[in-house]
Amino acid sequence: MAANSNVSISVSGPGTGPGIAALIDGTTDIAQASRPITQTETAQAEANGVHPYEIHVANDGLSVVVNPSNNVSELTTAQLSAIYTCNIANWRDVGGKDAPVVVLSRDTSSGSHDFFLQRVVQMQGLPTQNTTLQYGPEVLFLSSTEAGITEVAQNPDAIFYAGLAYVTNQTKTVALKKTASDPAILPSKETVLDGTYYLARPLFFYTNGEPTGVIKDFIDYCLSPAGQEKVSEVGYIPLA
Amino acid sequence: MLKPGTSSVVAASNTGDSLRRRPRLGERFIESWIFLAGLFAIIILVGIIAVLIKEGLPIFTYSSPWQFLFGTKWYPTSEPPTFGILPFFVGTLMITLIATVAAVPIGVGCAAYLAEVAPPRIRETVKPIIELLAGIPSVMMGFIGLMLLSPLVKSIFHLNTGLCGLTAAIMLSLMSLPIIVSVSEDALHAVPKEFKEASYALGATKWETIRHVCIPAALSGIGAAIMLGVGRAIGETMTVLMVAGGALAVPLSPTDPMTTMTAAIASGIGNAARGGLQYQALFAIGLILFVMTLAVNLIAERVLERQKRKFAR
Numbered sequence: 001m002a003a004n005s006n007v008s009i010s011v012s013g014p015g016t017g018p019g020i021a022a023l024i025d026g027t028t029d030i031a032q033a034s035r036p037i038t039q040t041e042t043a044q045a046e047a048n049g050v051h052p053y054e055i056h057v058a059n060d061g062l063s064v065v066v067n068p069s070n071n072v073s074e075l076t077t078a079q080l081s082a083i084y085t086c087n088i089a090n091w092r093d094v095g096g097k098d099a100p101v102v103v104l105s106r107d108t109s110s111g112s113h114d115f116f117l118q119r120v121v122q123m124q125g126l127p128t129q130n131t132t133l134q135y136g137p138e139v140l141f142l143s144s145t146e147a148g149i150t151e152v153a154q155n156p157d158a159i160f161y162a163g164l165a166y167v168t169n170q171t172k173t174v175a176l177k178k179t180a181s182d183p184a185i186l187p188s189k190e191t192v193l194d195g196t197y198y199l200a201r202p203l204f205f206y207t208n209g210e211p212t213g214v215i216k217d218f219i220d221y222c223l224s225p226a227g228q229e230k231v232s233e234v235g236y237i238p239l240a
Numbered sequence: 241m242l243k244p245g246t247s248s249v250v251a252a253s254n255t256g257d258s259l260r261r262r263p264r265l266g267e268r269f270i271e272s273w274i275f276l277a278g279l280f281a282i283i284i285l286v287g288i289i290a291v292l293i294k295e296g297l298p299i300f301t302y303s304s305p306w307q308f309l310f311g312t313k314w315y316p317t318s319e320p321p322t323f324g325i326l327p328f329f330v331g332t333l334m335i336t337l338i339a340t341v342a343a344v345p346i347g348v349g350c351a352a353y354l355a356e357v358a359p360p361r362i363r364e365t366v367k368p369i370i371e372l373l374a375g376i377p378s379v380m381m382g383f384i385g386l387m388l389l390s391p392l393v394k395s396i397f398h399l400n401t402g403l404c405g406l407t408a409a410i411m412l413s414l415m416s417l418p419i420i421v422s423v424s425e426d427a428l429h430a431v432p433k434e435f436k437e438a439s440y441a442l443g444a445t446k447w448e449t450i451r452h453v454c455i456p457a458a459l460s461g462i463g464a465a466i467m468l469g470v471g472r473a474i475g476e477t478m479t480v481l482m483v484a485g486g487a488l489a490v491p492l493s494p495t496d497p498m499t500t501m502t503a504a505i506a507s508g509i510g511n512a513a514r515g516g517l518q519y520q521a522l523f524a525i526g527l528i529l530f531v532m533t534l535a536v537n538l539i540a541e542r543v544l545e546r547q548k549r550k551f552a553r
Contacts, residue, residue: 017511025514044513102401107486107507108317134315137489140403140497143481143507147386154391155401 007214016111023206024048029215031206034060034111034163055205057222059237060163061187062112062199065149065171067156072096074175074184077123077198083159084121086136091157104148104160107141115201116161126179161199164192165235192237203236292530296523299323308524312490316508316518323521325528327490331405331498332474332529335484338409338494339416339473344466346413347420351462352450354421355428356436367425374418382482385411390483399495401485406494408484412476416469423468427461428454456547463544467537474533477502501525 019031024045037045037052045052064080066072072094075083082088083101092098106113118124122133135141142148148160153170160171164187167173175184178198191197211219221227228238300308303323311324350370354363389410390402397406431454439449455462477500485497486507499507505522512519 014510021511021513040513100400109507109510114317134318135488138487138497140401141486141488141499141507142403143486143503147482150386151390151401151403155394157400 015106015109016114017109020052020206023052023208024050026050026208029207030211030218033204033206034201035115036202036204037206051209052206053208053210055207055211055219055223056202056239057205057219058203058228058231058239059192060165060201060203061192061197061237062115062161062201063164063167063187064159064161064174064176064199065152065167066159066174067152067154068170068172069156070096070172072174073172074177076177076180077120077126078128078180080120080176081123081128081133084116084135084139085133086138089138099157102151102155102158103136103139104151104158105135105139105141106145106148106161107143109143110145112145112161112163116199119199120161128179163235164237167235189232189237193240289530292523292527296520296525296527299517299520299524302517302520308521309528314488314504316512316521321517323517325501325504325521325525327488328499328501328504328525329528330490331484332500332502332532334491334494334498335405335409335412335480335500336470336473338406339412340466340470342410343413343416343420343469343473347417347465347469348424348455348462350417350421351424351428351465352455354425356446356450356454367422370418370421372418373414374422376415378415378476378478379482381411381415382479385479385483393495397495401497403483403485403497404495405484405491405498408480408498408500409494411479411483412473415476415479416472419472420465420469423465424458424462427458427465430461431457459547460544463540463547467540470536471533474529474536475502477506481506501529505529 016031016033016035019028020033020037020041022028023031024041026048037054042052064075070091072091075094079088079094083094083103084105086103088094089101090098091101105116108114117135121135122131123129124131142151145162145166149162149166149168149171152158152160153168159174173186175186176198177184185191185197187197187199192200205219205222207215207219222231223239231238303311308323308325309329310326311322312326313322313324314327315322354367358366385407386403390404390407392402393399393404393407393410394402435453435457436449439453444452480500481503484500484503486499486503487497488499489496491498505525508518508522512522
């Protein structure tokens, strides 16, 4: 900031969807995304004369969190899917105490919402894949990740998912098993980088065409050792 | 007219004829200015309605009005998308109703206390403080609801989660209170002293005077206050988005998590592709919301008119 004091940056954070929509409408220079751009979005952008350019800046392990008092510490993808489609409504059914599950999710503007829908709810890429599955009617859709973390910290029966940077010690992260026969793995730098953590995902910047000028300077900084140091500092996983 | 000094010099040196003409010219200017201002407001309003209709109505070619209004499934991003807004409609009705039922008696009671009972010094300190409450940003109210009220509601009602319609309704009633108190206090304060004096002269107690003289006489003002309060409750978005829970099922009880129409628009519009089906559906929700507030206003006007006539007799 000190080196480029004549540049003003404004950041707004409603979610991946609005960010990419703003890039398509030409109202932002850089859109951050926690999922890759979709084909529909690329087509809309091209129709508007915008050429989305993808930059992989960091990695994340989407973490499934519960209240620290919850005695469930590992879940399979199929169990999570059943919880989020409201087919499992009691913690007892996944080895916990006899209490209803309060299922929290982000709303549709979030990239995590889409990522979790595809990878967990619909179990894409697994033998049990079913792309007709949707979030169940009892799921609470929250407008911010912070609201979900706050609720999980207060509510012994709640479950939520969040990027690593949002996870605090007020919540407990659940280890995930890809299928019942796979080992239970917690998100960490190693498990995200080697891909053994099932919900490891890349985080992107999108710009209109290859970045130039001050935008390029910013991107270069983010990819530099100092920028990657910052990535770890806020809680995400650097590129390598 | 803009320079009173020069105009008075001119007026003094001219004949009586121009003295009469000058104010007319100024008056005509002011009249046309007011007319243009009024026209401008109407044009903008009509424009907004036109946009709502233009962007919202096409959704009914995809999903029939019946399916749209009474459908219970809202999956705008699945293939094929389904748009049923009954859960949001019920949520809005439930939250607004509870917020109004809670806020109106407290608000009008508080206004009556400030206007008729409280000593002037209390009135002069309390009223600005209450009006200050109206200035708290709704996101702050949402934050307070999230951190303080929702755990309280959860433990009092033994709920699975405190993020529910009731929490939102309580926050909304707190948010519409300042408007109701302030506007109805003004209306009560404006009731002619003679009315009250006549009432006391007839031997009425303070309560009887408030109940049978002041409140009926200020009814149109109190009605306007309630309408403004209801309007705030229906239209409030941020607080509801934060604390109402955001579930997509049709709420059966106020303690269920729910989504209101405003919250559905706010959480969906950011990533709805311009002109796409979800975009049209969200505009249609806006259109229905507009029709609802219009209906509430018309009904309230009718009721107030009737009440006023009754009082006149």
